[in-house]
Amino acid sequence: MSRKINVGIIGAGRIGKLHAEHLAYRVPDANIVAIADVFLEAAEKCAADLQIPSAVQDHREIMDNPEIEAVIICSSTNTHSQMIEEAAAVGKHIFCEKPIDFDLTRIDRALEAVDKARVKLQVGFNRRFDPNFKRVREMVAAGKIGAPHILRITSRDPAPPPIEYIKVSGGIFLDMTIHDFDMARYLIGSEVAEIYAAGGVMVDPEIGRAGDIDTAVITLHFENGVIGTIDNSRKAVYGYDQRVEVFGSQGMVAVSNNTPDTAAYSNAEGVHSSLPLFFFVERYTDSYVAEMRTFIECVQQDKTPPVTGMDGRIPVVMGYAAKKSYQENRPVRLNEKLEIRN
Amino acid sequence: MSRKINVGIIGAGRIGKLHAEHLAYRVPDANIVAIADVFLEAAEKCAADLQIPSAVQDHREIMDNPEIEAVIICSSTNTHSQMIEEAAAVGKHIFCEKPIDFDLTRIDRALEAVDKARVKLQVGFNRRFDPNFKRVREMVAAGKIGAPHILRITSRDPAPPPIEYIKVSGGIFLDMTIHDFDMARYLIGSEVAEIYAAGGVMVDPEIGRAGDIDTAVITLHFENGVIGTIDNSRKAVYGYDQRVEVFGSQGMVAVSNNTPDTAAYSNAEGVHSSLPLFFFVERYTDSYVAEMRTFIECVQQDKTPPVTGMDGRIPVVMGYAAKKSYQENRPVRLNEKLEIRN
Amino acid sequence: MSRKINVGIIGAGRIGKLHAEHLAYRVPDANIVAIADVFLEAAEKCAADLQIPSAVQDHREIMDNPEIEAVIICSSTNTHSQMIEEAAAVGKHIFCEKPIDFDLTRIDRALEAVDKARVKLQVGFNRRFDPNFKRVREMVAAGKIGAPHILRITSRDPAPPPIEYIKVSGGIFLDMTIHDFDMARYLIGSEVAEIYAAGGVMVDPEIGRAGDIDTAVITLHFENGVIGTIDNSRKAVYGYDQRVEVFGSQGMVAVSNNTPDTAAYSNAEGVHSSLPLFFFVERYTDSYVAEMRTFIECVQQDKTPPVTGMDGRIPVVMGYAAKKSYQENRPVRLNEKLEIRN
């Protein structure tokens, strides 16, 4: 029988609460010892709801707690790399929400700390654990479609985030496409060598004034020859659109959206079916649960997490390459000299 | 190379014109020599449109024309059996629209005439030639679903015919379900032993006043043990609904409706797709063409048509059994003493 | 904020464990105080896994525990009615797995006890809480399809239960179709007046030797005129097949099966997609959770449960009517004199 893993959660915002709830109710082998948030009330509320014994303001109390074996980092992005370093320094295993950081130097320092401390680090690219995408990856890896030739990813949000968030988001490529960059690498099992990004402001001119774009179509040249495209929009009125397709020499595999029900309603106007599940919380619940279970299992059984620090770093590099490509309207190689901070 | 078959068409109403057009344009080995209709103008109009050399009022001119090898009987139902007898008497091959007749004695006399004359007779159960249903039959016959256990047929019209037609139609079981009775026998490849019919007047009370029903759900007990259901409605607001499903020990095969296009439109309200093809002319065009090609080919190559006189007779018996079952609210065996005329 | 409800669970078999897990992890307002099972070890194992404070052999300890406000009856079917009476006698609210009993006299006695004690009783027809079927019911109730005319239910299991279970199951109508009888009443919102059941032994002759059938097609005459059909098979090789369709004057609504993923794989042989979720545990998880949440909420807020004692009784009557109909091969009215025990 497997021993329970004591964890501490840093950050009680939306994603922190979500992980806390899953760890409390759906990951039997996890035991939440404490939750920290700079807004103490948020931590206390979450602790009360989920019967977590301790709620603290200072994350150092979690770092210093010898009972805690692993930390779940859900604090704001600009603190991730420091939290990783601190956790590594005290020998705790780490689950960190994506992105690790927008500054490649800081990412590298954090990864180095993890390496040196020989702790485990899993980065929060939860979509890899989604049953649809997992199935596609398994079929590609099993050779069901032969040699892959073309990859298509459609990834559209139901509505843009608040403009204040947009301003500090790092831009669409680092905030939104980053998930698709990870998905592309995961599905094809090869690195991307070059990126060409087209895009524009089509959803909301306010986003343009904030220096960002809201619509993008990206071409990926993989090292193994595969060509991929990603299309992103900040606003699909019909909801969260998350589809992929991989085409190869022996076939194709594609996944469509998940819906809350399978009802088809036929009337004099047409046949009507349900919209996709609304947004990432509804759509990716299973994958969030599965990534937590996987992390806890890796700690328990001393295995390497399936989403590593490098898996966290590379999509950030891709984001910078896409940004440069868009700005200069030309394909950009990932080994070009790129920005290292946002 | 195959010789052309000279045909004469009897009846230039809706179905007569439809067959004439197919024979003229889409059955290269058929050559229409003449068309007859009691309304001479209808025959003349059709002949002009399709460049048919001769249009006549009296069908005897077709029967007596030695050039004509085969007749296509599309006159009113109450003349079918007589036309068959006349055609058989002059040694012409016969395609006859369904039903042969509503009077079993007359059907038997017509079939006897055909037998004696050794001419070919094909009855117009066109749906057997539809690509969807043909595929289902092929898969069932090939054992893909193992031993069949359950059959489901859904067959709903977009709108009821005029009440004047209803009154002389023979009732829903002989007018509408008759196609499904044929489909049931075709798909399962076994005879029906017993029928239980439930039904009611739900679409239009006028239909009830005309002594008919407009909605029916029928249970079929096949001789080989399969149990089938058919559900009929005279009015599906979303259009012509034509689906079947066969379930067996090793699997299931089902066909859904055909649509004019594959468009899926997603907006804030849902995902919307196109209604089924409107009615039998649009839906079954391919099958009408295929049944004519098959008939012409059977004449050319001296083969037995795949829809025989007995295939025309049995669904009429089933119609009477269903009617009796509905009236007496009990399962009725096909070998019970049934009505022999409407 | 809502107070937690203390519950006791009676029965730690498959369904008992399932409800216990849901109550422990996914129904925040429930608090499991104790679990009982005649096999003490089963109760103890479940208690250990879910951190339930007390595991007992004698269900009386639960009945006598004043802290416990509601009981979840998951013991063997033949004990249900007695458990209900005992719980009612001590004023506890009751969730009881279906069926209440196979003996109508005992059901009536249990329902009378519930009435007298004025406790709440919810019967475990979980499928009503499934998002697919709920959506169909909502659309029918909202008049989206106009007046309902035809109901079709397809309900097929992936594999028959062990023959030993079959022998004590009460027969296919009381064991398997009972869920569909409930579904039929729920979807149409009207009572069934008459039933005609066809069926046979097609899956396994052993089932026939046990006095049961394994395949059934049932016609339902509703009091409001709707005609319904249910088709059942104990074995669909492609998995758990759970579909319904309601057709009416203004449209149709249908739900298809749920699948573990939406992958479509195209190769030279065809387009291949995933089989339905395997069986009821996978397929109906959400509905099991929802029925527990609903029960707890009804207790908390003093509301009448949506699946009442009468909802538990009527499908048993329907089962007896179907059985008689099958045996006598004739439609049977529910107000005929029927068996009252199995």
Place this chain on the structure above:
Amino acid sequence: MSRKINVGIIGAGRIGKLHAEHLAYRVPDANIVAIADVFLEAAEKCAADLQIPSAVQDHREIMDNPEIEAVIICSSTNTHSQMIEEAAAVGKHIFCEKPIDFDLTRIDRALEAVDKARVKLQVGFNRRFDPNFKRVREMVAAGKIGAPHILRITSRDPAPPPIEYIKVSGGIFLDMTIHDFDMARYLIGSEVAEIYAAGGVMVDPEIGRAGDIDTAVITLHFENGVIGTIDNSRKAVYGYDQRVEVFGSQGMVAVSNNTPDTAAYSNAEGVHSSLPLFFFVERYTDSYVAEMRTFIECVQQDKTPPVTGMDGRIPVVMGYAAKKSYQENRPVRLNEKLEIRN
């Protein structure tokens, strides 16, 4: 009533025969007077099959025939522009298969001749007449998706043409993508300003040795801001893959492949459905018929054909831009100095 249009067909190869058959059987207002082919036997065979009065070797006999009002140019691509000039010179209306030519100078000369002669010219981009794509265009034009943002076209052939054909085809962009370039302009209703083409040899190295590629992913920047992608493969083992999707501010419309039947077969391995219709002859029959009907109607009613000479010219320019983009790995504007011949 509309008068019949006398036509002459130039070229009795695959596409010539196809148009001849449609004009003979499915375009009632067309009357084929003569067919020409440099291989006289091909013309004679076709004439015999379709009862065309005259088969000739020299297309001049068609040009010089005063009875003929319109010509259908289906000869080899390198003769198209000359045929157009000749036909214009004798005042005949022209339907010309795509592409008009690979040499922009020659295209311009041909279009000038058409303009001067004031004859009608329709270019053979048949896919615009396909019910699926037409529906998409209609919905986009009607504003159903609001302002269009993203266009996706998937266009994959079931198998590459013979290598000898590849060598003279003009390359994938001018031979295959040219249809998709037309489709892109048609669906969005705006011109493309810039193209970025990625591609590779993935299907067959022989194609690479012939100086061509077999896989391409193309980004289109439209003048109205829309961003489009096209993905092409010379070989999809599952058949002819022809899908499009347009996404906009108020919704999305997408069309999937057409299949020969709607059968879904479920067995223990999965749910299996039919492959797309095999190739362009099967897939686009309706669109070929519709484009001929439209052309004949435009001649009859003196209307401008919906696919003009400029619609024939622009995709050739796009093909050259794509080629240059691929060769130089950079986005290329359509108003750059491009090659004007292949």
